[in-house]
Amino acid sequence: MTDHRTTSRHLCYAAILATTFFGSTRLVTQENSEFSDNWPNFRGPTFNGTSETAKPPISWSEDKNIAWKIELPGSGNNSSPIVWGDKVFVLTAIPATVDGGDSQPQPAPQRQRGARGGGAPLLPTKFVTLCFDRKTGKELWQQLAVEATPHQGTHGDHSFASASPCTDGKHIYSHFGSRGLYCYDMEGNLIWKRDDFGKMETRNDFGEGSSPVLHGNTIVVPWDHEGQSYVIALDALTGETKWKKDRDEPSNWVTPVVVINGDRAIVVTGGENHGRGYDLETGEELWHVGGFSSRPISSPVVFGDSVMLASGRQGYVISSMKLGSAGELGDGNGLIWSSSESAPDVPSMMLSGDRLYFLKGSTGILNCWDAATGKSKYGETRLDGVSGVYASPVAADGKVIIVGRDGTSVVLEDSDVFKLLSTNTLDDRIDATPALAGNQIFLRGKKYLYCIEGE
Numbered sequence: 001m002t003d004h005r006t007t008s009r010h011l012c013y014a015a016i017l018a019t020t021f022f023g024s025t026r027l028v029t030q031e032n033s034e035f036s037d038n039w040p041n042f043r044g045p046t047f048n049g050t051s052e053t054a055k056p057p058i059s060w061s062e063d064k065n066i067a068w069k070i071e072l073p074g075s076g077n078n079s080s081p082i083v084w085g086d087k088v089f090v091l092t093a094i095p096a097t098v099d100g101g102d103s104q105p106q107p108a109p110q111r112q113r114g115a116r117g118g119g120a121p122l123l124p125t126k127f128v129t130l131c132f133d134r135k136t137g138k139e140l141w142q143q144l145a146v147e148a149t150p151h152q153g154t155h156g157d158h159s160f161a162s163a164s165p166c167t168d169g170k171h172i173y174s175h176f177g178s179r180g181l182y183c184y185d186m187e188g189n190l191i192w193k194r195d196d197f198g199k200m201e202t203r204n205d206f207g208e209g210s211s212p213v214l215h216g217n218t219i220v221v222p223w224d225h226e227g228q229s230y231v232i233a234l235d236a237l238t239g240e241t242k243w244k245k246d247r248d249e250p251s252n253w254v255t256p257v258v259v260i261n262g263d264r265a266i267v268v269t270g271g272e273n274h275g276r277g278y279d280l281e282t283g284e285e286l287w288h289v290g291g292f293s294s295r296p297i298s299s300p301v302v303f304g305d306s307v308m309l310a311s312g313r314q315g316y317v318i319s320s321m322k323l324g325s326a327g328e329l330g331d332g333n334g335l336i337w338s339s340s341e342s343a344p345d346v347p348s349m350m351l352s353g354d355r356l357y358f359l360k361g362s363t364g365i366l367n368c369w370d371a372a373t374g375k376s377k378y379g380e381t382r383l384d385g386v387s388g389v390y391a392s393p394v395a396a397d398g399k400v401i402i403v404g405r406d407g408t409s410v411v412l413e414d415s416d417v418f419k420l421l422s423t424n425t426l427d428d429r430i431d432a433t434p435a436l437a438g439n440q441i442f443l444r445g446k447k448y449l450y451c452i453e454g455e
Contacts, residue, residue, distance in 0.1 A: 034085070034169055035169070036051070036052050036053055037053050037437065038082075038084045038085065038169070039051065039054075039081075039082055039083040039436055039437045040082055040083075040084055040166060040167045040169070040214075041164065041165075041167070041214065042080050042166070042211045042255055042299070042433060043299065043348060043350075043392055043394075044394065044435070044436065047257045048301045048302065048350060048351040048352075049349075049351065049392055049393055049394045049433075050350065050351070050352050050395045051394075051395075051436045051437070052396075053396075053438075054396035054397060054436035054437055054438060054439070054440075055396065055438070055439050055454065056397065056401065056436050056440070056441045056454060057441065057452060057453065057454030058399065058411050058421050058454075059411070059422045059424055060424045060426075061424060061425060061426070062425075062427055065454060066451070066453075067137075067440065067452065068450075068451045069137070069448050069450050070137045070139075070448065071447060071448055072090065072092055072130070072444075072447065073094050073128075073130075074092040074093050074095065074125075074126070074159075074161070075092065075093055075159035075160075075161070075446070076090060076091050076092040076093060076159050076161035076162065077158070077159055077429070077430075077431050077432060077444065077445065077446040078390065078431050078432055079091045079092070079159070079161050079162055079165075079432060079444070080164040080391075080432040080435060080444060081432070081435045081444045081449065082167055083134065083440075084169050084186075085134070086133065086134045087134055088131070088132045088134050088435075088442055088449070088451075089129065089130065089167065089172055090129075090130050090444055091128070091129055091130070091165055091174055091175075091176070092128050092130060092161050093126070093128070093161040094126040094128055095123045095126075096124040096126050122150055122152075122153060123149065124147060124148070124149045125147065125148065125150060125160055126146075127144070127146050127147070127160070127161060127176040127179050128142055128143065128144055128145065129143045129165065129172065129174040129182070130142045131172075131188060132449070134437075134451070137449070137451060141188035142188070143174075143182075143184060145174060145180065145182045146179050146180065146195065150178070151178065151199050152178075152199070152200075152201060152202065153205040154205070154206065154207025154208070155205075155206045155207050157390070157431065158206070158207045158209065159207075160207070160208075162207060162208060162209035163175040163176070163177060163208070163209055163210060163211040163212070164255075164432075165211075166212060166219075167186075167214075168214060169186075171185060171186070171191060171236070172184045172185075172186065173212060173219055173236075175211060175212050177197075177208035177209075178199045178200045178208065180193055180196075180197065181193065181194045181195075181197075181212065181219075181221060181234070183236070183239060192238060192239035193239065197221070197223060197232075198223075200223065200227070201227050202226065202251045203225075203251035203295060206251065208225075210222040210223075210224070210252075210253050210254060210255050211255040212255075213255065213256045213257060213258055213267075215258040215280060216236070217235060217236045218233050218234070218236055218280060219236045220233050220234075220258065220267050221233075222254065222255070222256055222269055224247060224249045224250070224251060224252045224254075225250075225251050226250060226251055228246060229246070229247040229250070230246045230247055231245050231256070231267070231269065231278065232244040232245075233267075233280065233283060242283075243283035244283070245278060245283045245285065247271065247276075248273055249271040249272060249273055249274075250272055250273075250295070251295055252270065252271055252272055252295050254269050254296050254297060255269075255299040256268060256269035256299070256300070257269075257302060257307075258280055259302050259323060261323040261324050262324065265279075265281065266279065266280060266286060266323060267280050268302075268323075270292065270296040270298070270299070270300065270310075270311065271292065271296065272292055272295060272296060273292075274288040274292075275289045275292065275300075275309040275321070276288045277325075286325075286326060287325045287326055287327060287328070287334060288327075288329065289309075289328070289334070289335060290328075291317055291338065292317050292319075293311040293312070293313055293314050293317050293343075294315070295313055296309070296310070296311035296313075297313075297346050297348075298310040298311065298312065298343070298345070298347065298348045298358075299349075301348070301349045301350070301351040301356065301371075302323075303351055303354070303356070303371040303372070305323050305324060306320050306322055307320070307321055307323055308321075308356065308371065309321070310343040310358065311343060312343035312344045312360070312361050312362075313345050313361075316339075316340050316341060316342050316343035316360075317339075317340055317343055318338065318342075318343045318349075318358075319335060319338040319339075320335075320336040320337050320338070320371070320374060321334050321336060322334045322335075338374070339374050342360045342367050342380065343358065343360075343361075344360070344362070345361045345362045346362040346389075346390045347359050347391060347392045347393065348392040349392075350392060350394060350395060350400070351371060352395040352400070352414050353414075354370055354371045354372055355368055355370075355371065355377060355416070356369040356370070356371040357393050357395070357400060359389045359393070360380065362388055362389055362390060363387070364382060364383040364385075364386035364387050364402075364404060365381070365382050365383070366380070366381045366382075366402065366412075366418075367380055367381075368418070377417075378417055378418050381418050383402060383404075383410050384420075384423070385408045385423050386402065386408055386410055387404060387405070387406065388404065388405040388406075389403070389404055389405060390431035390432075391405075391430060391431060391432055391434065394433065395414050396436045398413065398414045398415075399411050399412070399414060399421065400412040400414050401436075403430050403433075403434060403443065405429055405430065405431055407425055407426040407428050407429060407430050407445065408423065408424070409423070409425075409430075410423050411423075411424070426443065426450065428446055428448050429446040429447075430444070430445045430446070431446070432445075439453055439454045440452065440453045440454075441453075
């Protein structure tokens with residue numbers, strides 16, 4: 001293992017757990033209200049795509065409610081922004097130039113024969129974390145994690161920086177997959193790094209993209225690919241391995257969640273073969289459930305003492321499982337309901353109250369189901385102006401926001417009946433999940449980072 005320790009490893013780690021309660025089960029957040037007031041990770045402080053404190057605007061355009069708009073270097077259009085306090089963080093992959101100057105990038109190495117990814121050539125690349133002032137959009141710092149030539153291509157819709165960072169308000173964790181996981185303080189100083197995970201070989205050269213999840217002093221990194229898959233838990237202060245669990249899974253792009261059930265913290269993650277729950281403390285597999293379709297991407301959502309997993313490629317599957325179950329789950333043992341009627345592919349599901357929102361596949365067709373029963377609250381609804389969707393839906397203050405790939409967004413009333421509040425368009429393609437904080441929406445496009453601000 002590489003030497004990833006630093007003199008900062010003995011820093012006092014003050015961030016501990018707090019909770020969003022659902023009976024005896026709760027999602028992991030930080031102890032103080034700062035966590036719920038920010039957007040600290042992919043799909044926000046509840047890990048379900050919602051904020052309990054944000055009050056986002058209903059309407060915007062290139063000429064309305066744009067507090068600032070900045071052009072981003074490189075590409076990272078699937079990596080979602082995160083927000084903490086007065087700072088906004090994004091990851092990006094920037095093609096390197098010869099001798100560090102302004103000359104053209106070096107020629108791409110020969111692509112692997114038979115690769116079906118594409119779009120992004122294999123160039124020397126800088127893997128970078130960017131920090132911006134939340135009020136003005138001014139760049140405060142950027143940190144180069146590593147400069148390297150990717151060993152494998154990526155899908156033309158994606159980039160080499162597709163994971164989302166996460167934070168506890170004291171540290172920023174930037175995951176670049178095969179290029180490593182990097183921990184910085186809030187001023188951009190490197191605390192530790194892990195660059196010994198190996199080289200991920202994804203199916204059809206589609207590239208990497210699952211994000212890590214942070215819980216107290218543990219950060220969990222998923223690693224499912226065409227080689228030996230595993231999930232690994234690291235000490236969040238030092239980067240040292242707590243446990244590593246091999247998995248019999250091919251490539252998938254699911255980001256896990258951590259949820260407390262009774263007195264146990266459980267890591268829940270999906271897979272093509274099985275969805276699984278692991279004991280956060282030991283890595284022991286607690287339960288597994290099968291029946292999913294090809295290469296899942298949609299991340300889990302938690303409702304009460306249950307968790308829902310979905311896959312929507314080459315077949316639709318959504319299953320709801322009881323978190324406190326054990327062993328192989330099925331009818332009569334931990335499986336609450338399962339449906340093959342519809343399911344999301346790239347975008348994750350979103351849970352607000354008992355309403356489970358999701359897109360059919362990666363289209364602009366919306367479903368709203370009762371999370372307890374899996375029954376539809378209102379029928380499948382095509383969102384006018386929205387065709388393809390990669391960004392996961394988000395919600396706050398009675399509003400549901402769904403962002404289409406062409407920059408068209410719809411805002412709906414968060415209710416048991418469909419009610420369109422607005423349709424909004426920006427001049428950029430958007431695949432990343434929005435971040436909501438205060439009266440602002442942060443949208444990361446293929447080219448720009450937008451701060452949308454209401455009155």
